Amino acid sequence: MKLIYKKPDAITERDTTYCPGCPHGIAHRLVAELLEEMDLVKKTVIVWPVGCSVFGYYFIATDAVEAAHGRACAMATGIKRVHPESFVMTYQGDGDLASIGIAETVHAAARGERISVVYINNGNYGMTGGQMAPTTLIGQVTTTSPYGRKPELNGFPMHVPEMLAALDGPAYIARAALDSPQHIIQAKKFLKKAFTAQVKNLGFSLVELVSACPTNWKMTPVEAMERIRKEVLPVFPIGEFKVAKGVE
Amino acid sequence: MGEKVLMKGAEAIAEAAIRAGCMAFFGYPITPQNETPEYFSRRMPELGRVFLQAESEVASINMVYGAACTGTRVITTSSSPGISLMQEGFSYIANSNVPCVVVNAMRGGPGLGDIAPAQADYFQATKGGGHGDYHSIVLAPHTIQETADLMFDAFDLADKYRIMVVVLVDGLMGQMMEPVEFKEWVDVSKFKTPEWATVGQGDRKERNIITSLEILPEGLEKMNLALQEKYKKIKENEVRLEEYEMDDAEYALTAFGTVARIAKTVVDMARADGIKLGLIRPITVWPFPEKEIAKRAEQVKFFFDVEMNEGQMLEDVKLAVNGKKPVHYYGRLGGVVPTAEEIYGEFKKLLGGKE
Ligand SMILES: Cc1ncc(C[n+]2csc(CCOP(=O)(O)OP(=O)(O)O)c2C)c(N)n1
Numbered sequence: 209m210k211l212i213y214k215k216p217d218a219i220t221e222r223d224t225t226y227c228p229g230c231p232h233g234i235a236h237r238l239v240a241e242l243l244e245e246m247d248l249v250k251k252t253v254i255v256w257p258v259g260c261s262v263f264g265y266y267f268i269a270t271d272a273v274e275a276a277h278g279r280a281c282a283m284a285t286g287i288k289r290v291h292p293e294s295f296v297m298t299y300q301g302d303g304d305l306a307s308i309g310i311a312e313t314v315h316a317a318a319r320g321e322r323i324s325v326v327y328i329n330n331g332n333y334g335m336t337g338g339q340m341a342p343t344t345l346i347g348q349v350t351t352t353s354p355y356g357r358k359p360e361l362n363g364f365p366m367h368v369p370e371m372l373a374a375l376d377g378p379a380y381i382a383r384a385a386l387d388s389p390q391h392i393i394q395a396k397k398f399l400k401k402a403f404t405a406q407v408k409n410l411g412f413s414l415v416e417l418v419s420a421c422p423t424n425w426k427m428t429p430v431e432a433m434e435r436i437r438k439e440v441l442p443v444f445p446i447g448e449f450k451v452a453k454g455v456e
Numbered sequence: 457m458g459e460k461v462l463m464k465g466a467e468a469i470a471e472a473a474i475r476a477g478c479m480a481f482f483g484y485p486i487t488p489q490n491e492t493p494e495y496f497s498r499r500m501p502e503l504g505r506v507f508l509q510a511e512s513e514v515a516s517i518n519m520v521y522g523a524a525c526t527g528t529r530v531i532t533t534s535s536s537p538g539i540s541l542m543q544e545g546f547s548y549i550a551n552s553n554v555p556c557v558v559v560n561a562m563r564g565g566p567g568l569g570d571i572a573p574a575q576a577d578y579f580q581a582t583k584g585g586g587h588g589d590y591h592s593i594v595l596a597p598h599t600i601q602e603t604a605d606l607m608f609d610a611f612d613l614a615d616k617y618r619i620m621v622v623v624l625v626d627g628l629m630g631q632m633m634e635p636v637e638f639k640e641w642v643d644v645s646k647f648k649t650p651e652w653a654t655v656g657q658g659d660r661k662e663r664n665i666i667t668s669l670e671i672l673p674e675g676l677e678k679m680n681l682a683l684q685e686k687y688k689k690i691k692e693n694e695v696r697l698e699e700y701e702m703d704d705a706e707y708a709l710t711a712f713g714t715v716a717r718i719a720k721t722v723v724d725m726a727r728a729d730g731i732k733l734g735l736i737r738p739i740t741v742w743p744f745p746e747k748e749i750a751k752r753a754e755q756v757k758f759f760f761d762v763e764m765n766e767g768q769m770l771e772d773v774k775l776a777v778n779g780k781k782p783v784h785y786y787g788r789l790g791g792v793v794p795t796a797e798e799i800y801g802e803f804k805k806l807l808g809g810k811e
């Protein structure tokens with residue numbers, strides 16, 4: 209029998225801490241596949257966030273550190289500056305990156321830190337039970353926007369890639385989605401460019417992955433994927449927002 | 457030791473750290489210690505080392521945390537409000553067992569306060585400051601020479617125990633100029649990446665994970681007990697103090713840092729008047745020299761604690777004395793530095809008509 213599909217070696221055997229149908233697992237797999245394909249596993253330090261992926265180091269078998277909530281880009285900066293040979297990436301949720309850690313993110317990008325950021329937009333704070341995030345859509349009900357997110361009260365969803373693309377420091381900025389096989393294949397291509405930007409020492413890179421939180425969205429995984437296509441992607445369109453020369 | 461150079465305290469701190477093998481500085485400007493990052497910003501690039509001005513103290517301490525996870529000698533320097541912002545990071549660093557050095561040139565508080573020298577961050581520095589049961593080693597030099605010397609010890613202690621070491625000075629020490637003689641350069645070409653560092657697995661058998669997280673209470677209790685075990689060792693081995701004119705003392709001043717420096721003059725004034733006054737000056741304010749102070753409680757008639765705060769070290773002195781003798785206190789707040797005459801006057805009031 210021919211083996212045509214297997215778990216990447218960089219993914220461990222541990223039982224998952226994620227809910228059934230949660231796309232965090234897809235994102236982990238893409239990262240692990242790329243680290244292997246690009247021969248980066250043994251050079252990599254992943255800075256994990258506070259959020260559902262707080263235990264990410266259980267699952268991706270690289271050196272790892274666990275940052276304080278929102279501070280992953282600062283921690284990654286510290287590692288990369290003193291150890292430029294290492295491949296340093298962060299993996300962060302939308303609460304972690306776009307709310308409490310937005311300053312660290314924007315400044316790491318502006319400085320052109322040679323780090324790569326995987327940014328999971330699931331429209332809420334999954335880990336703490338589904339509160340409103342900076343990415344929560346207008347009208348979306350969460351545990352802290354029980355009447356739906358209202359612009360006059362909560363402002364508007366934040367588009368991180370579009371914001372960062374306006375800076376000179378980033379080498380690669382994109383948004384992909386994890387809702388369908390086609391989009392997942394595209395997400396991997398974008399992530400590869402982001403990692404390449406660091407390997408080639410071109411600057412800061414970030415890929416937002418539009419994800420789902422079936423548990424807190426109170427949907428089946430299939431419904432959650434449909435919601436991404438119907439409601440989320442029109443507000444958070446897929447695309448590349450900055451591609452420096454040499455990233456391709 | 458080389459030749460003596462006249463230097464501002466804030467610059468001597470940077471030069472000493474650099475000679476001690478500090479490979480990276482991350483920090484955010486704040487008065488009264490801006491000369492320290494400015495000095496680093498000139499010297500570090502010359503030596504091929506890292507200087508980075510962070511966007512905030514929150515960022516700087518987390519950059520320090522990241523660099524510390526690679527086992528690199530790393531420092532940040534700041535002053536009270538900036539140090540307050542770093543407390544979450546300190547707590548993470550403590551439970552991650554990574555080494556780093558932090559200098560706090562204390563200024564008057566609370567709030568924005570002022571930029572004058574104060575000692576009001578003693579509690580914050582010695583009792584933890586951030587959340588959880590943790591300590592940092594806290595060194596409290598009283599001259600610029602001592603500060604320059606202790607910068608070397610700060611990095612050595614940090615590496616030895618994989619702990620954060622705080623060098624607790626104040627704005628006066630930062631701004632004052634004094635002749636300093638620096639210790640020999642540490643040979644950084646001998647530095648090796650420690651086995652526990654997270655720099656990518658490389659040839660190591662196991663990968664390294666540095667985290668302060670342990671979701672099971674029994675597991676976290678174990679981590680806490682390991683920390684306590686480390687603190688116990690530090691308490692047993694690293695207490696430092698200076699006793700000035702204490703051999704035959706009938707009264708003991710207790711003071712640290714800038715006030716201790718002034719207190720030496722007070723001791724000299726008293727001795728000139730034939731009064732047997734001495735000074736106990738903790739150099740490590742954590743671990744605190746409890747045993748040494750307890751011993752002196754057998755000897756002296758009373759203690760007189762003087763600080764530039766509302767009596768913070770006073771609590772540790774009282775705990776050490778444990779009711780055996782009276783412990784009096786005098787202090788100035790908000791950045792006011794007491795004079796030797798003023799302290800001596802207060803001391804004489806305590807003596808009453810006795811001498
Ligand atoms: C300083 C601090 N504030 C708040 C929290 C509580 N907290 C933990 S995870 C989290 C939100 C995480 O949401 P997100 O980053 O979107 O990740 P997700 O769980 O959705 O993947 C919050 C607020 C914390 N751990 N630390």
Ligand code: SF4
Nearest residue numbers: 226227230260334421
């Ligand atoms: S709470 Fe949401 S984001 Fe977190 S693991 Fe469950 S489904 Fe995934």
Ligand SMILES: [Mg+2]
Nearest residue numbers: 301302332334
């Ligand atoms: Mg989220």
